[in-house]
Amino acid sequence: MARKPDPTIDQAAWNTNLGRCAGELANLNRALDPFGIGASFAQVARGWLTRPDELSTALSRLALGLQNVQLSVWQSALGLPPAAPVEAARDDARFADPAWSRVPALALLKQYYLAYTRWLEDTLYDSPGVTAKDRRRAAFWARQWLNAIAPTNYFLTNPAAVRKFWETGGGSLANGIRRWLDDLRVGDVQMTDRSVFHVGKNLATTPGAVIHRNELFELIRYQPETEQVRAVPIVIVPPWINKYYILDLSEKKSLVRHLVREGFTVFVMSWRNPGADLAATTFDDYLIRGLNEAVEAARRACGVPQVHAVGYCIGGTALAALMAWLNRRHTHEPEVPVAHWTLLATLVDFARPGAIEVFVDEETIETLDKMMAQQGYLDGREMGRTFRMLRSNSLIWHYFVHGYLYGETPPPFDVLFWNTDVTRMPRAMHSFYLREFYLKNRLVARDGLTLADEPIDLMRIRQPLYAVACEEDHIAPWKAAFGIAGRIAAPVRCTLSSSGHILGIINPPVTPPKRSYCSGAAEDGSPEHWHERQRRVEGSWWSDWTAWLAGRCGPQIAPPPVTTDEFPKLADAPGTYVHET
Secondary structure, three states: OOOOOOOOOOHHHHHHHHHHHHHHHHHHHHHHOOOOHHHHHHHHHHHHHOOHHHHHHHHHHHHHHHHHHHHHHHHHHOOOOOOOOOOOOOOOHHHOOOHHHHOHHHHHHHHHHHHHHHHHHHHHHOOOOOOHHHHHHHHHHHHHHHHHOOHHHOHHHOHHHHHHHHHOOOHHHHHHHHHHHHHHHHOOOOOOOHHHOOEOOOEOOOOEEEEEEOOOEEEEEEOOOOOOEEOOOEEEEOOOOOOHHHHOOOHHHOHHHHHHHOOOOEEEEEEOOOOHHHOOOOHHHHHHHHHHHHHHHHHHHHOOOOEEEEEEOHHHHHHHHHHHHHHHHOOOHHHOOEEEEEEEOOOOOOOOOHHHHHHOOHHHHHHHHHHHHHHOEEOHHHHHHHHHHOOHHHHHHHHHHHHHHOOOOOOOOHHHHHHOOOOOEEHHHHHHHHHHHHHOOOOOOOOOEEEOOEEEOHHHOOOOEEEEEEOOOOOOOHHHHHHHHHOOOOOEEEEEEOOOOOOOOOOOOOOOOOOEEEEEEOOOOOHHHHHHHOOOEEOOOHHHHHHHHHOOOOOEEOOOOOOOOOOOOOEEOOOOHHHOO
């Protein structure tokens, strides 16, 4: 028999209070667990508990695997060949020290750790009754924990650390403690010796001048180094996460200097490092007051109707949006101010954005919104920590071990210096970008996104594209990056470079070649089919790209002046915005 409501209780007030309590509990849970780690593991646990037979089978596999490890170690201790030792992956340098194989106790510890790690990750990926995203999310956070508890991260279970301690009379550990205190003061695990590098002195040294500036960016035009240059200038849109000089590192690693020496007129946007005063800056502002204004300034400065535009990472995503916007505004192709374009390690389809998806859901973005509302921006250090977690063994624990346990000073490395020279993200722009691109994936929807009063459709883009992706890219996975080939109504030449998101792009020609690439027309939009047809070439893709550009950037002419009455020199390169901290 149903219980009658107590007439002394105000049911409406009770329901209101109950809803308020539920909301407060949800807010508390979000505050304690902003990335939904507990929720992901709860989903996985619920899935396994509803399949007890499958759970029993999985646990049996773990028990059998650990028994095989014990058997393998016993056989090695008796001088017999081990049955099936568990070995680290080829690219896992944590267990490279010979002691991990020669000392039985260490060999047992290593194999137990690796066997359990692989079982747990496989089990999480195979969780029944759970969405693929929840499985990947749980596996990612489990991997962070497994990487943190690796025996190599602890002094007494790291043979190399113990050996260095005895060899140095304890000096290595004393140095490690000093390094730990230094990093504690800085608030981060330092990856390189920052004192060696100075922007404008040994980084970002290609000669040029700032010829245009507004509240969002400076436009740098570089001094020509050849007697003739191509008539169509190149405008480069770098990501506004970090600073532009990743494209102008040391002289030998500078993509900008390479283009200049190949006879191109080059412009680069140097984004401002925004503070709370730019909190209300929108993605539309970045598109129109940023990219579009840079293209127009370069056109007028060179007296040409069209330019070639290059976009890298998020700069490439914005460039794709601008190209769709321009083709919506201009019905005739010659009126579009960009004749052809290049994308470097860029996503336009965010359906499978790689490991970063574990940080992209409504709850996480709401947490970031509240954080940005308080200060007006997202601190670049927070974003930097997020990206380092995607490769925690190589970008966190490697430096933890070498710095604190071995007492080593990290060597100077220009790419890592740039990587730690972080920038902030304006609240309004970054919130829009995360929601509309990553969470809702609206850039690839036909007229699904309205930017600067125009509905955006990538299929309106008719200008030829050169698209570069990188095999080991964990920020813009190469198959996802090649999705642009089936999204625009224009010919696309795709190039796949070896290495990752940075070193696959900053890939100068050297002898002997360090890297390789394959390149060819994308005809059916399928990255797998495209890859099967390509021939691997040893060397840098820069040579293939400059040949493609030379055939499209017009005849060779005498270099026009770097500055004019309309565009006078405002500062020498690398400008002033790049120095903002």
